[in-house]
Amino acid sequence: MARALGSSAPPRPSLRQPMYRFPKAPRPLAGGVPGRAGPSPLRRILACLPLLVALAGPAFGAVGRPEDRLADPGLESRAEQIGRELRCMVCQNQSIEDSDADLARDLRRIVRERVQAGDDDAAVMRFVHDRYGDFVLLRPPFNPVTALLWAMPVIAFGGGLAVILTRRRRAGAVEPPPLTEAERRRLADLDGGGA
Amino acid sequence: MSETPATPPPARGRRWMLYAPLGLAAAAGAGFWVMLRGLQTGEYDPRGVPSALLGRQPPDFTLPPLGTLPPVTVADLRPPLPAPILVNFWASWCVPCIVEHPQLMRLTRDGVTILGINYKDRPADAQAFLQRHGNPFRKLGTDEPGRVAIDWGLYGVPETYLIDRQGLIRWRFAGPITPEVLDKDLRPLLRRYA
Known part of the structure; x- marks a missing residue:
């Protein structure tokens, strides 16, 4: 929604950053063509860097006048x-x-x-x-409304722990079903064949 | 091997869990749809914050007038009031204020008292705005430094407060009062506190 206070308030003068224009000249071939003098685009950009950093200076400091x-x-x-x-x-x-x-x-x-x-x-x-x-408040106080928020780590941890514990117990409790008559006979066959 | 026992079919009690992801996705989709609809009609604002002043009296303030209209003072909002009052913070540079303006005009025509507080504006701009779009305000004050607005807990314009007959703030709406908000929220509230 466009109801921000800052953006549309009475206009105040702003610093426009000068835009770097890329040269229209074709890019030199790899290795450069001897005789075509002049710094490469990359060099020019690098040369502008200190200026850009200087212009961005206010951004590194505290906001506010x-x-x-x-x-x-x-x-x-x-x-x-x-x-x-x-x-x-x-x-x-x-x-x-x-x-x-x-x-x-x-x-x-x-x-x-x-x-x-x-x-x-x-x-x-x-x-x-x-x-x-x-x-x-960026650090919300503890009250009935924020209780769920503050309790969430405990709830998440406890819930995960509960799931792990119940699954473990169940896995330990399940016993393999007893062998059927056919399976027993087959097992005896295999054992006998090996001996 | 034909003799390897196949995995047993899921127990009857667990079979519903197969559909659980589908159900969850459907519920999430429905919730998302409701949210989008709310965003469209203005009923749901993800940035909306409840006012800290609900159920309290408006803060003390005095404001300079704007133009020929009488200025708003806190005395206008002290009980006993014959009917609930709306306090609307607005500015001529605020685009959503143009969106909500026709609804304010309609409320005034219906006899609702609206007091205006012009926020961080140039007086000439504010007056030009009212001349162009009409004036819905019974009284009008200017809060050029924006200090009174902070006492009210304002965090954007437009913002509208409903003060009941006992002089207590009952409702705060941050954002433009669209026709939907007017019909679904504000009119019922005006009836309830009448």
Whole structure:
């Protein structure tokens, strides 16, 4: 559904990455043709790599604008730790620290405001939890709704163990049926023939 | 060898297990079909999350007005209310909001009170939207920073909340109110809380 908050919000300027254009010239034959100077396409791509890496630089750092971060590194790292525990409700599989959605940015700001205002970690989490419910916590709490979720490893392990044990017991309990008269005679024949 | 005893036929009690995989596949197929239908009509949203505010009073807020309409305040949502009220978060940049707009217009014509909260929008854009598609809102506030929306637990637009006559949030729908959602969910709820 196209109801993401981030994508269609009022447009903001974005950096467009320059596209690398492959040269139109035909590929040189293997080994190269002497006399046709100029770097090979591969060389050119390699030459562009540092530029591309430099452009991708922001992707390696934390999301979010630097001006949103707290000046105090201690508080900032606390805020980041809290943010990593909170789900971005728009992307749903990222924490608000990892997501670039508008809502995640707003929540990052709120977390930082509360941290700066002196709230402890639990209070900040409670603030967000009160508004968005259990789903916003990336580590769901144990309650009647999530009981099945938390119990699932035990259920799966116990179930498997039960299946294995019952099959084993049954396999041990089954005795081969006694030989019929015909089978006994045939066996005696075979034994006799061998002697 | 003709004398090798053939494997015994499966015991009668176990024979049904032969059909178990077929039955499982049929059940899974039926479940999948129901899910797809729900996706199509908007009844089933895999990303849908229940609101944490159900059964509670709406959070306190004050919002600046938009245009000439009176602003929404939390006092509008405090009991006693003569009838249930809908609170709709929307934006002019939100495409599903266009999808749901005719249903909001129909509800207003039927006498349902809808209060609008314009989310992260430019006032001029919002007013142009209402001029073009009609205004279903009795009152309208603008939440340009999106803070009030977070107090409500909003995670996308459009989102619609039903407040009953006791002033408690009874229903939250995240996504556009399609005609199916209107007839199957919202109308019965409005009747129940009337």
